[in-house]
Amino acid sequence: MMSSVIKLLWLIPVLPLVASGVGALLPRPRRRTSVALALGAMSGSLLLSLAAFAGTLNSGRETVREVFNFAWFNFGSATVQLGWVLDPLSAIMLVMVTLVSLLIFIYSIGYMKEDENFTRFFCFMGLFAASMLGIVIANSLLLLFICWELVGLSSYLLIGFWYQKPSAAAAAKKAFITTRIGDLGLLLGMVWLYSRTGTLIFYDNGQGCLEQSALSHLALAATVGGMAVSTAISLLIFCGAVGKSGQLPLHVWLPDAMEGPTPVSALIHAATMVAAGVFLVARMYPLMSSGVNPVSGSTALQVVAWVGAITAVFAASIAVAQNDIKRILAYSTVSQLGYMMLGLGVGGVAVGMFHLLTHAVFKALLFMGAGSVIHGSHEEQDIRKMGALKKLMPLTFATYAVGMMALCGVPLFFSGFWSKDAILHAARHWSVSAVPFYLGVFGAFLTAFYMTRQVCYVFFGRRPAASGSSRHPVAQPHESPAVMTVPLAILAVLAVLTGFFGTPAWPWFEAYLNGGHATLDVGNIFADGQMGVMATSTVVITVAIALSGWIYYKAAAQSPRQTDPLENAQPFVFNCLRRKFFIDELYEATVIRLNAVFSRFSDWLDRKLWDGVVRAVSALTVLLAKASRGTDESVVNRGFDQGCEGLRDGGKVAARWQDGQAQRYLRVIGAAVGLLLVFLIWGSK
Numbered sequence: 001m002m003s004s005v006i007k008l009l010w011l012i013p014v015l016p017l018v019a020s021g022v023g024a025l026l027p028r029p030r031r032r033t034s035v036a037l038a039l040g041a042m043s044g045s046l047l048l049s050l051a052a053f054a055g056t057l058n059s060g061r062e063t064v065r066e067v068f069n070f071a072w073f074n075f076g077s078a079t080v081q082l083g084w085v086l087d088p089l090s091a092i093m094l095v096m097v098t099l100v101s102l103l104i105f106i107y108s109i110g111y112m113k114e115d116e117n118f119t120r121f122f123c124f125m126g127l128f129a130a131s132m133l134g135i136v137i138a139n140s141l142l143l144l145f146i147c148w149e150l151v152g153l154s155s156y157l158l159i160g161f162w163y164q165k166p167s168a169a170a171a172a173k174k175a176f177i178t179t180r181i182g183d184l185g186l187l188l189g190m191v192w193l194y195s196r197t198g199t200l201i202f203y204d205n206g207q208g209c210l211e212q213s214a215l216s217h218l219a220l221a222a223t224v225g226g227m228a229v230s231t232a233i234s235l236l237i238f239c240g241a242v243g244k245s246g247q248l249p250l251h252v253w254l255p256d257a258m259e260g261p262t263p264v265s266a267l268i269h270a271a272t273m274v275a276a277g278v279f280l281v282a283r284m285y286p287l288m289s290s291g292v293n294p295v296s297g298s299t300a301l302q303v304v305a306w307v308g309a310i311t312a313v314f315a316a317s318i319a320v321a322q323n324d325i326k327r328i329l330a331y332s333t334v335s336q337l338g339y340m341m342l343g344l345g346v347g348g349v350a351v352g353m354f355h356l357l358t359h360a361v362f363k364a365l366l367f368m369g370a371g372s373v374i375h376g377s378h379e380e381q382d383i384r385k386m387g388a389l390k391k392l393m394p395l396t397f398a399t400y401a402v403g404m405m406a407l408c409g410v411p412l413f414f415s416g417f418w419s420k421d422a423i424l425h426a427a428r429h430w431s432v433s434a435v436p437f438y439l440g441v442f443g444a445f446l447t448a449f450y451m452t453r454q455v456c457y458v459f460f461g462r463r464p465a466a467s468g469s470s471r472h473p474v475a476q477p478h479e480s481p482a483v484m485t486v487p488l489a490i491l492a493v494l495a496v497l498t499g500f501f502g503t504p505a506w507p508w509f510e511a512y513l514n515g516g517h518a519t520l521d522v523g524n525i526f527a528d529g530q531m532g533v534m535a536t537s538t539v540v541i542t543v544a545i546a547l548s549g550w551i552y553y554k555a556a557a558q559s560p561r562q563t564d565p566l567e568n569a570q571p572f573v574f575n576c577l578r579r580k581f582f583i584d585e586l587y588e589a590t591v592i593r594l595n596a597v598f599s600r601f602s603d604w605l606d607r608k609l610w611d612g613v614v615r616a617v618s619a620l621t622v623l624l625a626k627a628s629r630g631t632d633e634s635v636v637n638r639g640f641d642q643g644c645e646g647l648r649d650g651g652k653v654a655a656r657w658q659d660g661q662a663q664r665y666l667r668v669i670g671a672a673v674g675l676l677l678v679f680l681i682w683g684s685k
Contacts, residue, residue, distance in 0.1 A: 005048075005086060006067070006068050006086050008048060009084050009137050010137070011045075012049055012052070012133050013130045013133035015041040015045050015048075016038070016041045016133070017126070017127065017130035018041065019037040019038055019041035019126045020123050020127040024123045026119050028116065028118070031118050031119060034122045034123070037126075038105055038126050042102045045094075045133065046095075046099055052090075052091050052094055056091040056512075064087060065086070065087040066086045067084070067202075067203050068083050068139070069083030069140075069201055070082060070083060080142070083139035083140055084137040084139050088512050089353070089513060092353075092513075094136055096360050096361075097133055100271040100491075101125075101129045103364065103491060104125075104263050104267050104364060104487070105122070106483060106487050107266075107483070108121070110484040111261065111263055124154060124158050124161065125158070125263070125267065127154045128155070128158060128272055128273075129271075129272065130150075131151040132276060134150070135151065135276050136279065138202075140201050141200040142200045144280070145187070145190060148183070148240070148280075149183070152179050152180070152244075155175055155176070155268060156172045156173075158267075158268075159256075159259060159264065160173075160259075160260070161261055168259040170256075170259075171256040171257060175254075178250055178252060178253040181250060182239045182240045182250050183240050184239070185236045186236065186237055187240075189235075189239070192232070193287075196214075196218060196221070196229060197218070199214075202283070210286045210287060211286075215286060215290040216290075218230035218287070218290060219290045230288075231299045231300050233287065234288040234300035237288075241278065241281050241341075242277065242307065244276045244277035244280070245275075245276070245277025245278055245341070246277075246333070246334045247277070247311045248307060249583075251314075252584055254274070255330040255580075258324065258327055262371030262375075263371065266363075266367035266368050266371070267364075269330065269363050270361075271360050271364065274333060275360060278340045278341065278353070279356070281304060281341065282352060282353050301346075305342050305430070307338075308340065308341025308342035309338065309342045309435070309440060310439065311335070311337070311338030311341070312336070312338030312339050312342060312440060312443040313439050313446065314338075315331045315332070315334035315335035316332070317577055318331050319331035319335065320449060320566070321567075321574050321578040324382060325382075325383050325386075326367070326374075328383075329366055329370060332363075332407065332447065332450070333363060335447065336355070338443070339420065339440065339443070340353075340356050340359070342427060342440060343355055343426060345436075346427045346436065347426025347427075348426075350510035351423055353509075353513065354510075357498060358419040358499060359407075359416070361498055362403045362414075362491070365399060365406075365492060368484070368491070370400075372393065372484055372488065373458060376392070376477045378477075383457040386457060386458045386463070387459075387463040389459045392476075392477045392479070394479070395485045396488065399485070402414070404451045406499075407447060408444075408448040408452075408544075409448070409537060410545075411541070414499060415498045417499060417537070418502050418503050419502060423440060424440050424444070424537060425528075428533055429528075444537060444540055448540075448541045448548070449548040452544070452548035453551075453552045456553050456555070456556045457552060461555075462556070503525075506518055506519075507524070551565050
């Protein structure tokens, strides 16, 4: 029997969507109304999400899954269906998205206080949250794709929110176009999946595209090179996840997205856009894991794992040489998303999703903390121009330190430690290769290194002397208002607590997703190599923090700040990292230039060839039209007109003989008789 919760599930995305629509009609001065609508809608969505989450708590019974499907429209004999689903995966995501989004909305009140487009900002934020929530509840790949594209639209609007800045406008276009490349793969995979299964509904009483009958059919069918159709479709769908979640090679948009307001960065990097790609892989996991080879496992999941592992190290190494506080966190997000993909590829849904949830909390905390630093430092974002903020912004420092330790994976008391180690443990036991495990360990080292570097520059040492190069050389940093620091404090608490729901001693999260029952057993920490991975991780992180602290605590104490110590030691390597391995330049020289050449060639074809052909056809058409007109007017019309005129004249003559005048008839008869008599008399002689 369908519960009342599933019937109301559609309200969770609709509430912020309606608030966004109403907010779009509000004039600029109606700030309080705009905020009340946004917070009220998101609060309502959070309450409904908590109710939905409570409905999925099964105390060890079989996994709860309820669906509501309906016909959208018919074409021919086919019916297009949409629907929504409530299961542990969607329920826990709903709680995370609504809770983190609500805290970011509250934080935005203080951060965007002086912005003249305050109401428009909350309108776009509501649309962003609603789109992500639509992705989460979708029981149809078509509905998911519709909301997926709305997420792309929302990101475009928010990244380019300060559209008067050329860099913001360019970053918005870059994000929109880059993610469209991945979305093309997703669209092709969606069409192929529909052509093979006849449906895009995930779960439909055994007839859905993620249920056993469809999966068996897809796994047994082969395509080019003997690849299973299920694998080919999975790889196309994964392209969409690569774009949205900023994985190699489509990662280039994500760091540039920092041009938007900091609350937007927090929402993108924590609860919405980048999480959508990871969630898509988790939702499509039954398809991606179908047709598993007993030796090597799923080909699609192998690709997911390798892409994730390489991205994790690639992005973390770039973050080491960045100086913009938000850009460092942006590359950190790319790296952590790589860990999530690695977790999904080698350990399953629970491993990858657990890191997604913990990361959502501490990355929102870090971005909002960075926003507090920027706000308190009067819009300064270069960490080399900061320093000594520990005393000037104590609340921001304390919460930021918690987020930093959670991201680094400091042992035992921070959520990132448990979720990251779960990924490393799964990678350690991956039968395909041990390389992703070592890449993951190296990525953990780099993460701890660059985050310690950032904290040393921002919060310790001394402030650099004011100079004309600073945008605000005389401004004194100050602590942010309570409307910004209270959400930071809440997230700091959550950054500690959420980790304990997925420890080896109490694997509640895995049991919740899989429909099992978790029991507390401390002995699990010492089983199956858990302690070895934890010890390795702890040593690596400790060494990284100590090394980075030793290098950069001294560098932060210098005033004026000298060249980065790593740059002094390895200028070539550091420059490569600072220039992001020249990937943007590579794309500029290859893909973008090739596209420009092709565009110019297309323009030449259009102007010189096709335009000439069109003009020639047009001229020929005009010539034929003139010839036709001449023939019609000079030959056809004139001959016809003259024939008609002769016939008319003849008719007039004939008509005279039939005008009804008896006298004329008698005269003619008399004349004829006279002529006849003359002829007869003449003939008789």
